Amino acid sequence: MLRIIKDRLEEYRESLKKRHSDFPLDHLLVLDENRRKLISEINNLRHEKNLIEEDIAKKMKTGNKEIDREKLKELDTKINNAEKELSKIEDEINQLQLRMPNFVDPSVPEGTDESYNQVVRTWGDAGKVGPDHIEIGTKLDLIDLERAAKTSGARFYYLKKDLVRLNYALISYALDFGMKKGYTLLQPPYMLRRAILESAVDISAFEEAIYKIENEDLYLLTTAEHAILGYHYNEILDEKSLPLKYIGISPCFRKEAGAHGRDTKGIFRVHVFEKVEQFIFSKPEDSWKYHEELIKNAEEFFQSLGIPYRVVNVCAGELGAPAAKKYDLEVWLPGQNKYREAVSCSNTLEWQAVRAKIRYKKGNETLYVHTLNSTLVATERALIAIMENNYLPDGRIQIPKPLVNYMNGQEYIEPQKL
Template sequence: MLDISDFRDNANVIKADHDKRGLPHDNINEVIRLDEEWRKAVYEQSLARKERNDTAKLISEAKKLGNNDEMKKLLSNVKSLGKKIDELDKFANELKESRDLIRMSIPNVLHDDVPKGDDEEGNTLHSEHGNKPSFSFEPRTHNELLEMNNWAELPRAAKITGSRFYFLKGDLARLEMALQSYSVDFMTRKNFTLMHPPTMMNRKAYEGVTDLADFETVMYGVEPDGYYMIATSEHPLTAMFMDEIIEPSLLPIKLVGVSPCFRREVGAHGQSDKGIWRVHQFTKIEQIIISLPEKSWEHHEDMLENCIDLWNSLNIHYRVVNICTGDMGTVASKKYDLEAWLPGPNEFKEIVSCSNCTDYQANRLKMRYRTPEGNSTVHTLNSTAVATSRALVAIMEQNQLEDGRIKIPEVLQPYMNGQKILQPAPF
């Protein structure tokens, strides 16, 4: 969330950002109003405490003088002041809770380079990469390729769990593991530390990394324990530094997380979202950087370059888009998406999101670093490296042969014992 000082000192900046997003100022004004009331209640509480302390000294003097009437009067006043302090304390806490609840729903301030647009149609092209493959035959969708080669069991997975779950089989399962190993090796060579995070988080930590009011509908809750299955390793890897003061010598902290991810993915989706493209459980390799504020935009571009280098090495045709105001969520200040071309449906679809969240998550999580002037808030950044199920789809569709088999990207062949072509599974 935005720091409360932003509402006190830079409210016009937040309002201008809401104008760019096409949002009303109501919540901003309400935060300012509640904050002013809270500060007033805290001030009145401090005056009451001072008066009570001064009265306590007068009681001591009256007792020494044996003035019982005055002492009773002062004791009664102290009792009344104590009640007033308790009431003001309760009132101030209620105001603060209401203020911060609204403050958590107000989105991050966007970077100046974010294009203005109503929805994904307003996203702008940053760059295009790789050669668009051409085929001497009608290219198949990944769903058709899965069925032809017996590489996935969707009906059987639905039978034991539900829709949008799957078993991967044979060479495609091996290729999924090869993608994981290759991506981790790629990122660790860039000095990222490998992490395997917990797959569940408590509510307090999750509220630090995302807007639960908006995100909770796509998450799985674990009851009665009150945990949430993680939707991405970004969330636990960022929240692991919650309530900590980080030594500046450790920054930037660069992490690469590997984890299963769980999403309910509610709502209607198109034909190309079927198969293993949009599922409830998938594996993702994620980049995380915790940074000094003055370095975060440089790191954002570095993370994008990591993605470009990685996907170029897989020899996939894709484009990079700069996400517009109407397609931007609550947390990021700027976001790039990588979109792979899928020849089956003949469209580009998202494979990577690369975001700079500035101090938005860190304010919620109280993640700070030491400075000579006191503690300051770090910046947090995150980016997909590879979501393996979507990478498999892109590889299958772009590398398909006429007989339905798949050419394995050259960089993955050493992780497949030198194998060059994916073969069908036996059943």
């Protein structure tokens, strides 16, 4: 990544500025300079030592066992010292590089918070106002938050009865939807090693978002995205196999440590939810095309459910470090009387691929792929949208057409009979 940035330094400075990032680029460049000097020094010393060793090897063959131990000792000391200094510098560089944000695409709007996000398009009749999913869920006995608080604490939930079935119907429908689009289904491991996660996310995400397994080098998945990226970790892909398109399904475990006080009620922001995720490994020249494909897929999916939404182009200050551009699809929630994020669709260019060492052969060259990810559906949020948008005056919830088959023909969730 550092190399790529050095080739496009001014462009990168612009990106940092646009992000309002405090990343210490100049310090990193100085460190890199020192690093290269030291490496040259060490190479020369090692070369000297190798020559002596070769000479010894030759002499041994003729029975001559003279060894200039003093000269070797001296070289060893010098090499050792230089190496210590180098590893100190490299540690610092590595630390910094893990925090280094991606370039920002020119089409991304300026801005520091979500009010600067640009609405790209809207679909459906937004504006309906009504009871929120907690009220509906309680009335129809579909969600139990109090007992979840007893067993597990805040931001947990029990789904009940038809809502459980509707959740699995959404998942099944989404998997079939992706499969029909030619994506390969993947159910990943729900725990990942640190090295895999470091290649997928900004390091600061660890404390804020990721649950760690005690005494093991394992972390609970926050999204299938990371596991799909890891699927091809340290691989050289066949050019002809690109693009590789995947649909993953997994639970997502999130600490939500930085979200105190936000969306504290209901199942909107929770510690565990299910998500069907799209992921593409592509050639660099194709990645923007697939970025549009991913958001279009998500839109088509929500259109088929009849949920009103809008797509926004997320402003530079709100982009995560990995993304060069990000669309959010925000669904209309009558219970909140606003649009809320349900899908996030990012192009990370080579940011993740460099860290995960995922390349492909183009003739004689070995190039990094581009990686893209997008939610297809995070089912708990989609359940909220369905409950609130499809809540009928008579107290029933109408099940969206495409899900009826997955519900064995059931068209409504009925109110409790007393």
